[in-house]
Amino acid sequence: xxxxxxxxxxxxxxxxxxCTTNDxxxxxxxxxxxxxxxxTNATFRVLADMPGACSDSIEISVEDNMLTITAKVENRYxxxxxxxxxxxxxxxxxxxxxxGDGIDAESINAIYRDGVLEVTLPKTExxxxxxxxxxTA
Numbered sequence: 001x002x003x004x005x006x007x008x009x010x011x012x013x014x015x016x017x018x019c020t021t022n023d024x025x026x027x028x029x030x031x032x033x034x035x036x037x038x039x040t041n042a043t044f045r046v047l048a049d050m051p052g053a054c055s056d057s058i059e060i061s062v063e064d065n066m067l068t069i070t071a072k073v074e075n076r077y078x079x080x081x082x083x084x085x086x087x088x089x090x091x092x093x094x095x096x097x098x099x100g101d102g103i104d105a106e107s108i109n110a111i112y113r114d115g116v117l118e119v120t121l122p123k124t125e126x127x128x129x130x131x132x133x134x135x136t137a
Contacts, residue, residue, distance in 0.1 A: 029091025033069065033117075041129050044103070044121040050093045051115040052076060058112060060119060062105045067097045069117065102127035 033048040046067075050058065053071035061068050071093040077083070099105075103121045110119045 029089045031089070031091050031093050033071070033093040033095045035095060042123055044123070046097070046117075046119040046121070048093070048095060048117040048119070049115060050112075050117050052090060053093060053112070053115070053117075055112040058110075058117060060108070060110055062099070062108065065099050065101070067099050067108075067119070067121070069093070069095045069119065071117075100127075 033050050035049075036047045038045040038047070046069075048069060050071045050073075052073040054074075057072040057074075059068075059070045073090055073092055075090050077090060099121065102124050104124050107122045108119065110117060112118075
């Protein structure tokens with residue numbers, strides 16, 4: 001069984017002098033990181049699956065109320081041999097979310113462990129639910 005749709009023979013390149021028909025090169029893939037979003041009274045938490053990424057390769061930015069998460073993933077299949085079958089691809093991750101003014105962008109923080117990125121987006125005081133006490137007259 002041969003499922004190498006993410007590969008192309010290097011002979012399709014313009015330089016065919018150094019290439020044999022069995023050589024393959026990996027095309028760059030970009031994946032939309034799957035996420036779960038949780039909400040508490042004080043925060044939103046975004047959990048993003050990013051297997052194969054290193055914390056040094058992950059970038060998180062906020063610009064114009066857009067939260068953007070990107071991660072570069074190195075090809076860990078180099079040197080393993082000829083690819084005969086593939087179900088799991090290697091590629092970079094990218095995900096963007098529009099966030100409202102109710103997020104304290106200066107206090108966003110993140111932690112990466114076991115292939116999962118957790119981004120915590122604290123709510124501003126103005127949007128946090130609060131209880132109103134009723135006084136008697």
